[in-house]
Amino acid sequence: MSISMKNLDPAFRGAGQKDGLEIWRIENFKPIPVPTSSYGKFYMGDSYIILKTSALKKGSFRHDIHYWLGKDTSQDEAGTAAILTVELDAALGGRAVQYRELQGNETEKLLSYFRPCIMPQPGGIASGFNHVEVNEQEHVTRLYVCRGKHVVHVKEVPFARSSLNHDDIFILDTKSKIFQFNGSNSCIQERAKALEVVQYIKDTFHEGKCEVAAVEDGKLMADAEAGEFWALFGGFAPLPRKIRSEETGEDMEAAAKLLCFNQGQLEPISFESLTHDLLETNKCYLLDCGGEMYVWMGRSTSLQQRKGASEAAEKLLTDDSRTKSHVMKMIEGYETVAFKSKFNEWPPTPDLKLSSEDGRGKVAALLKNQGLDVKGLMKSAPETEEPEPYIDCTGNLQVWRVNGNAKTLLASAEQSKFYTGDCYIFQYTYTGEDKEECLIGTWFGNKSVEEERASAIKLASKMVQAAKFQATMARLYEGKEPIQFFVIFQSLQVFKGGLSSGYKNFIAESGLDDDSYSEAGLALFRIQGSGSENMQAIQVDAVASSLNSSYCYILHDGNSVFTWIGNLTTSLDHELVERQLDAIKSDLPSRSLKEGRETDKFWELLGDKLKYSNKKIEREQESDPHLFSCILSKDGNLKVKEIHHFTQDDLMAEDVFVLDCHSYIFVWVGQEVDAKVKTQAMDIGEKFLVRDFLMKNLSRETTIFTVSEGSEPQIFTRFFTWDSAKSLMHGSSYQRRLAILKGGAAKLLDVSLNLVIFQFSAEILGSIACKRYL
Template identity: 30%
Template sequence: MQVFELHHLDYDEGYANGSTHSAVDGAFRNVQKNTTAFLIWRIENMTVIPLPKDQYGTFYTNDSYIIYAASQYGLPSGTDSVSREIRAGSLEYHIHFWLGSASTPDKSGVAAYKTVELDGHLGGIATQHRETQGNESARFKSYFKNGFRVLKGGTDSGFKSATKTFEIRLYKVKGRRTPIITQEESVSWNFFNSGDVFLVLTPKIIFVWIGRAANGVEKLHAAKAALVLKSENNIPNITFVDDGYEKTLNEDDKKEFNKYLPLEKRMVYPPDHSGDDGDKEKQFRSSIRLYRCSDNSGKYRVTEIKTGPIFQTDLNPEDVYILDNGSNGIWVWVGKKASDKERTESLRNARGFVKKKNYPNNTRVTRVVDGAEPMEFKVLFASWKDKDEAKGVGKTYTVGKVAKVAVAKFDAITMHERPALAAESQLVDDGTGDLKIWKIIKSNVVEVLKPKHGIFYSGDCYLILYTYEAPSQKNIIYYWLGSQSTPEDAGWTTLKVMEMNLELGGTAMQVRVVQGHEPPHFLQLFKGKMVIFRGKAAEYEELGKNSKGPSHYLLQICGSSTYTAKAVHVQCKASSLNSNYCYVLKKNKHYYIWCGSYSTGDQREMAKGFIGKDFNILMEGKETPEFWEDIGGQGTYTTAKNTDENGTVRPARLFQCSTASGEFKVEEIMNFTQTDLIPEDVMLLDAYNTIFIWLGNLSTKEERRLTLETAKNYLQNDPAGRDAHIPITEIKQGCEPPSFTGFFTNWSNSFWSTHKPFEEFRNEIEGTNTTINTKERIVYTEDSNFDQYIKYPINILTASSDKLPNKVDPLRKELHLTHDDFVSLFKMNYAEFENLPKWKQQEMKKKVGLF
């Protein structure tokens, strides 16, 4: 257990304490608590100055800003938000203070102090975020859907007058989701790396320099940004420059480019992953810690309570807590009964904790208050239930006549017309389509005949193909993995899924189902009559045909509707009983339905579906001697009422996944829309009880191959301690079911028809230049992968082998040359060199010192 005491030196210099009782700054007086708004202020001469709306999305490195976002809970806010009074429904309030990399302690201190003051004006219920340049939160980025700029200078450097004369500028474009355009200190090769895209603004041309390892989305963002800058600065042309191919530019463009970035001084570093949050995200997700804060002893003490998973019940409203997510963020939670001093100083103390732990200075720190927690805080907990929280759809519908009416409306056409209902219920349709089932026995696929549909064995794996019309024909491939099945059978099943999907044209939705985590639609296929027996089906084979299971068994009935019910084979003894459930007991020709005292009428109705016509219904406490004899005698069992209603409603979360470096990386997208589903990406939609993997048509083979592994890693490292076996569904772009599209408002099936990949966008821009200068671009095949190797200057590659960089193969140094350097040494391009005999290649490499 760790205990930290915070002292004066642990606090930020110039970080004054705000007060909820101080007079509110005049800049905040028009902020109304019951009105949605998105506002930004800048700290100028230690004063809060409103920023004109036409400057929203532009920040300066020397400055500090305050950003205020008020919206209805769960709805987006941002630069295009409209202020309006809300009379019904709750608002959520977020106040961010953003600190430029060169902002002084005085400015950042005023921004922090005024954030507390604005929060006090709102009644102390806002979530406060400390944001630093280059490490902005997902929520902050979500306010600027078209990205934002970070320019050098600020109010104390005369940037307002800098626009009178043209300035040669260099920008780096970073961010797959929200493009961040950052101005570098100067125009120099020192800032270049081959993993990013850079814009060089000159009076005649905007050069878009494309790193060889830059991703397609960032290239597209950079091209669009170049068009905007071209219009703003009245620059005639845009020219694209490929990393390592600078000398292939036409003479006029090369001469202009060489003025500002001399090619003889070219030095481009390998891809820079320092700003990538992926590895850090993985780190914090698996190492969350909870601390309690106190100052009873006269010193502010932070005491470790536990390591995750953590629960809502771990928080006492009389205390203040810190949730430590490592270098990826610190959350401080303030209980309702905490003192005003603790409330106003909580963020300051959390910053002291960051210093005490020696975390990076740019570590995000966020303060939340009891009863007004944002979604991204709640999902860190294994369970979280808001007051008067609505129950899930599984609790809404009942069986009997009501159920029949409700289920009848779950047909495919209705669900496509009402995707929000499909998303909530996770029902694609009512399960009345065509169903085929196969059992996987090593490499063999054995069809399960229709009379046996719905009977599964925990030692086996199954392949299920479901076909329905909605309105065109759709296919879903479920693959069910028994809890006692072998890894070999599971591997063969996955392989058969891939083969079947190829046969279906690669458009089928693929759903991985682990025993015990069957999704609603899977259960609906069997109308609530799915049975899972222990062992393998082969154990019950008679005369070469599968029986309907063991002759003596006890089934626990789970669920209360056709899309939640199933029967699970448990040990036939009294200790398997539980007062919260119904059970079906079969012994020879005797059938019983045992009803626990806390079971519902709906559960009892579903239990009848697992039994024949002749049976006895027994209520708990009124069992017959024959029942106890058939179950093996009386005994103790669980009689406590189940208080876990499983009614927690979690909002869906969207993540962009990247495997560019070979490791799992993820970036969350707040307030997502369909526009965030970009064909170049693989996306992960976390619907809490289901994980969707969306495969963009232009995503890479490597990303697609690792999507399932990525989803598994995400679940295994979830700080909420969620079960790693919930269903994982793979969806191809253009084949989205309503259970997925319902999470996106105003879904349009024709949305991607106008999407242009980077190369097409580039060709259009090059065709609109006022002076058209064409050049031949060399594109190497995937077989050579020449451009995929890290590039180094000639003098480094011609050094002795013991001085070579680690990633350079001493026998193939030529692959680490840029195209331009390769041509200058060998007087041919790599494609021509590659076609030469090996002896000739070695001879040429010896002549230039690369052998």
């Protein structure tokens, strides 16, 4: 689709050039920028466009565009917002996902931008209503219902007893006091989230000067605060046991319908199986799933086609009174996970980085011609080859080799020599940011047997339990190790074969040749790393095809030693190969050979000259993190829900969360989680990899870290704006936040610190027994 700036509204020029939010209100069918100081203030009679720009690790931007429609906005304003959203997307290169947001039925993604909630005010620009700041208004008693464990949907309801029920959280805002009424069927997480709304109301409507009271459903007049609450309703009376009306609108389980936009009309498409090949790149489609509607626009469609598709979708919603349906619009190649999951199969998304960069370049050029700043639009953050390890490298390391169902402690001189047929357990203690940290990990060689892998996990889990779950646990596979593993071992050698009983038994039973490393035999090692604190020698097949121009190698046959220097290597690589010679074969002099100047003896040892690669071996890169709340059902199924725009406060003490960074994942377990679930943390991580919620082709061998609340290492906390004091608090998430709201956080923290001191004293005694166990 060609992009023209001639008709683009001036208010959109230069938008989306930097990370953050930009908001416009529709005034007289034009987008007018909203001042930053007014972000989060919405009026019921208005329509808004919200642009969220996210700077990604790869250097590009992701854009999400939401158009929010107040319940009293006019149909003309709503239609204008929908059309302008399409134009804004075109100006950004046609890669944004567009969301239709109705007041009271907003997506969780939108709500996550305006934490803790959106509380629209009466009035609007078209009504001529003269907006008055809320703290200037005469205070009126209001009753709100709050729903949601992760983000809160807040809705004002009539101030009457009949509005209350046992399932929800209610906030009663009076002139001098705010009451939170917790329905008996509501969960702790919902209660904790509602307290954030109470804090918002206190700060926004009371300038932070009013009392706060928590009322539990079922407590009668004997409780002073409960009595005061019920007195406002004319006295206590039992609430009826009625089932809450969810007001979710359309059936979320409705059978999917696919319709094609053709000359302004929607034409249904019949299909036996919903597959990707039904979508043509020169057309627009609507996928109707009941509570969710998706508008898909092929990359070859025109701006006019896309506007027409948007108008047709709006008309369908109006004609069918689909007031509660969420509508998402997207361009081919930039589909959401939710959309792709509706199809029986979806092919791997091609690498669109080049085309998107090219598209952004065209947009930037057009903007620049108009004299606008395009610096942010073209900015691309450089990628570093080796990520920061975020771990102290001067700690204490112990390593065990797994033998059957037992483990054998290795001498310090042997603990950096691994065999690909074996499994290992390592324990690394080091000084963290504000406390001593402990990492207990398992490493599985590519040729190790399944029985010893299971044994390694079981033994390591017992070590974590012995440490009162205050150690971080890691599961690593050969070839998939994160940077933290390499900097802990600093100089690592990985040999062929194995020494464990499990590997030896497997070789004997299968009749295979044991190719275990021998100093007197022929061996070829690839040297890699980024410095003396992170270098590895990996034994590979001793054939010419194992060579790579981007690496240095060590070759020996027991009598002679060669170092081979690839043409694409650096002086650092040359230094590393010299360092690794001492670990591999220090008793013989070596001969250095540059690529292209090899001796006959060298090729003779490798069998013959063969073609080989010149490209660096690619490792999975860390991507932008995604946080998921996870529930493991009794039947073993894992249910996940993404938490958008997450913060530390989203980590609820009663729950388990997975932080997905693509190259590795973290399983975070709250203090209030059931003890049995804590022991299943690694299982939850493995099930998450199988589920692959983001459809990123996650490897089953992706590194898994398990982290317990209160013992989070910096490799985890760096993804948050972290407050260590919060992780030291004890009690439920609701108790903690209520204490903070009432000003008792310091007291609660003192109690928590006393508990920590008590636990630490107990652990000193326990560590003696633990060392005996190890």
